[in-house]
Amino acid sequence: MDAVRISGLTHRFGDGETAKPVLHGLDLSVAAGEVVLLTGPSGSGKTTLLTLIGGLRAVQEGSCVVLGTELAGADEATRVAVRRRVGFIFQHHNLLGFLTARQNVAMALEVDARLSEAKRLARADAMLDAVGIGDKARAYPATLSGGQRQRVAIARSLAHEPGLILADEPTAALDARTGHETMELLQRLAKEQHRTVFIVTHDPRIHDIADRIVAMEDGHIIEGAHA
Amino acid sequence: MALGGVQGRGPRVFLPFRLAWRQLRHEKSRLAAAISGVVFACLLIFMQLGFMTALFESAVQVQKSLHADLFLMHSTTEALWRSTPFPRARLAQALAVPEVERVAPIYVQNVVWRNPKTSLKRTLLLFGVDPTSGVVGFPGLTADGLAAITKPDVILFDARAKPEFGAVSSWLAEGPVVSELGNRRVEVAGLFEIGATFGSEGNALTSEANFWRFVPNHTPAQVNVGAIMLRAGADATAAQAALRHILPDDVMVLTKPELIAFEKTYWANTAPVGFIFGLGVVIGLIVGCVIVYQILFSDISRHIGEYATLKAMGYTNGYLVRVVMGEALILAVLGYVPGWILGLGLYELASARIFIPLTMTVEKSIGVFALIFGMCVVSGLLAIRKLKDANPADMF
Ligand SMILES: Nc1ncnc2c1ncn2[C@@H]1O[C@H](COP(=O)(O)OP(=O)(O)OP(=O)(O)O)[C@@H](O)[C@H]1O
Ligand SMILES: [Mg+2]
Numbered sequence: 080m081d082a083v084r085i086s087g088l089t090h091r092f093g094d095g096e097t098a099k100p101v102l103h104g105l106d107l108s109v110a111a112g113e114v115v116l117l118t119g120p121s122g123s124g125k126t127t128l129l130t131l132i133g134g135l136r137a138v139q140e141g142s143c144v145v146l147g148t149e150l151a152g153a154d155e156a157t158r159v160a161v162r163r164r165v166g167f168i169f170q171h172h173n174l175l176g177f178l179t180a181r182q183n184v185a186m187a188l189e190v191d192a193r194l195s196e197a198k199r200l201a202r203a204d205a206m207l208d209a210v211g212i213g214d215k216a217r218a219y220p221a222t223l224s225g226g227q228r229q230r231v232a233i234a235r236s237l238a239h240e241p242g243l244i245l246a247d248e249p250t251a252a253l254d255a256r257t258g259h260e261t262m263e264l265l266q267r268l269a270k271e272q273h274r275t276v277f278i279v280t281h282d283p284r285i286h287d288i289a290d291r292i293v294a295m296e297d298g299h300i301i302e303g304a305h306a
Numbered sequence: 307m308a309l310g311g312v313q314g315r316g317p318r319v320f321l322p323f324r325l326a327w328r329q330l331r332h333e334k335s336r337l338a339a340a341i342s343g344v345v346f347a348c349l350l351i352f353m354q355l356g357f358m359t360a361l362f363e364s365a366v367q368v369q370k371s372l373h374a375d376l377f378l379m380h381s382t383t384e385a386l387w388r389s390t391p392f393p394r395a396r397l398a399q400a401l402a403v404p405e406v407e408r409v410a411p412i413y414v415q416n417v418v419w420r421n422p423k424t425s426l427k428r429t430l431l432l433f434g435v436d437p438t439s440g441v442v443g444f445p446g447l448t449a450d451g452l453a454a455i456t457k458p459d460v461i462l463f464d465a466r467a468k469p470e471f472g473a474v475s476s477w478l479a480e481g482p483v484v485s486e487l488g489n490r491r492v493e494v495a496g497l498f499e500i501g502a503t504f505g506s507e508g509n510a511l512t513s514e515a516n517f518w519r520f521v522p523n524h525t526p527a528q529v530n531v532g533a534i535m536l537r538a539g540a541d542a543t544a545a546q547a548a549l550r551h552i553l554p555d556d557v558m559v560l561t562k563p564e565l566i567a568f569e570k571t572y573w574a575n576t577a578p579v580g581f582i583f584g585l586g587v588v589i590g591l592i593v594g595c596v597i598v599y600q601i602l603f604s605d606i607s608r609h610i611g612e613y614a615t616l617k618a619m620g621y622t623n624g625y626l627v628r629v630v631m632g633e634a635l636i637l638a639v640l641g642y643v644p645g646w647i648l649g650l651g652l653y654e655l656a657s658a659r660i661f662i663p664l665t666m667t668v669e670k671s672i673g674v675f676a677l678i679f680g681m682c683v684v685s686g687l688l689a690i691r692k693l694k695d696a697n698p699a700d701m702f
Contacts, residue, residue: 126702129702130698130699130702133618135618135698135699135701135702136699159620159622160620162617162618162619162620162698163619163620164620165620167615167618167619167701169615169701169702170702173611173612173615173701175609175612175615175616176332176609176612177328177329177332177333178328182328186616186619187619189317189321190619190620190621191620192317192321247702
């Protein structure tokens with residue numbers, strides 16, 4: 080089954096006369112377990128596409144099925160439900176500054192509190208071990224390096240066993256080597272746990288981690304729409 | 307089964323509250339500032355309410371220490387200190403009601419007292435009663451004192467009168483105090499404790515015979531308050547109804563709680579006391595509200611990215627509302643506890659230093675907590691509008 084299936088997806092910013100089309104009838108599918116990179120020049124609509132897939136924006140036209148849920152015409156509750164099954168990695172780690180690393184990771188599990196507190200923390204610690212900073216579990220983000228913070232963010236995005244991981248320029252705030260290391264880590268964990276990963280990036284140095292590279296230009300997909 | 311609760315409603319409230327607490331405690335100095343704001347509001351409200359209730363209580367000190375079942379006053383009387391006298395015959399008529407055992411008149415008049423040291427003249431409220439009637443139970447009265455006022459030109463003095471009357475109680479410890487009351491030589495033979503009220507700066511007590519000497523234009527036939535003692539086991543409301551039936555309309559018949567309420571109502575309506583202190587309470591609430599709102603609003607603004615991230619992770623707006631309301635309620639509790647303790651301290655201080663007995667009652671404690679709680683809820687409700695600015699799509 081495809082983790083993402085998009086057809087005829089069109090998106091505009093603004094209304095009426097001043098509406099600015101950003102995505103033009105996109106077709107794209109991402110198979111479960113695939114690691115896909117999305118590249119393209121600035122302003123080509125990559126982030127817009129990512130936020131639509133993640134249920135962070137309402138779909139205007141076309142179809143966008145994520146993890147089996149159609150997002151076209153979906154209400155806020157449906158989009159919230161989809162978000163809970165997605166793991167996000169942001170350009171700037173976006174960790175909660177007032178929580179320790181393990182508490183940040185546990186936040187991914189608190190959203191629908193099925194697990195007990197002890198299990199949440201145990202899972203968080205295991206995830207931090209998996210990203211190689213188990214010793215920093217009780218550190219606050221302010222005391223971590225950029226690479227360490229992004230590792231915590233990766234642990235957080237994986238902790239709730241999401242069906243899909245969405246990342247937007249996750250290496251932008253990191254130096255080349257750290258960026259590559261963290262992306263390799265993400266790819267390895269995704270493969271081990273059979274997670275689907277969709278990464279928007281400008282960074283050609285991480286192309287080697289992808290199963291497939293999709294290229295966008297001016298709101299059109301020009302390469303790699305289908306495996 | 308406890309786990310069932312945890313998995314049901316529990317986490318919906320507990321987890322956002324815990325997040326709120328973690329966010330608050332992360333920045334200790336901001337937390338301290340927020341708490342001091344609530345403490346300040348708390349203290350302001352406690353002091354305003356304290357003084358207000360103290361003044362109202364002091365206004366009815368005299369009424370509270372009168373021992374009788376029913377009271378007669380002239381129907382045009384508005385307050386004790388300016389009571390219209392009624393004919394003494396009404397008391398005799400009251401005796402016709404079978405429940406009535408005995409009656410006692412109380413005479414009240416403002417009289418000028420001369421401070422023997424400074425020669426300053428000030429008006430006090432003089433009470434004339436039969437000392438053997440047992441009607442007047444002013445705090446601090448002694449049997450010796452009551453016996454002494456049967457002698458001519460002898461009074462008992464209010465130890466807690468304003469200091470302008472003179473340090474009568476300490477002079478009395480050294481020897482007899484002699485001065486002038488109503489342009490007549492007077493000797494103070496003892497003390498009692500009432501203190502200044504709205505209507506008088508000090509009080510004095512004497513026998514009926516002495517009262518007429520000090521207030522020559524007040525005839526014995528004109529009574530200010532009639533005290534009625536009922537037979538043991540008599541029904542006060544029935545007796546009250548019977549008295550109302552047989553007595554003409556120029557007097558009203560009140561039970562003791564009614565007498566107290568009557569006087570309080572007069573002061574609540576006449577003096578702008580209720581309004582002034584009420585205003586103080588409102589100002590305290592507004593100040594507290596603004597402080598808590600500021601803290602919450604700037605907290606949301608500064609954490610807007612974190613809130614948006616939580617929304618992207620699938621947290622609902624309602625969850626974040628609970629986080630902010632959690633912060634508001636935590637501030638209410640954390641501010642109230644030291645506010646209550648400091649309030650108690652200030653009450654003790656006020657009672658010891660300025661002789662205004664401020665008392666911390668359960669009702670006052672609960673009432674102020676409810677106000678502070680409401681204040682924080684309002685602040686939180688105002689602040690949560692800011693959460694709308696947390697848009698998860700902007701996080702990329
Ligand atoms: N909220 C918005 N309101 C109006 N226009 C927007 C908004 N977000 C993006 N756009 C416009 O949509 C177009 C696509 O933006 P988008 O952010 O998707 O590009 P991108 O491919 O992610 O670019 P970059 O590589 O620089 O991040 C741009 O022209 C941008 O100006
Ligand atoms: Mg972008």
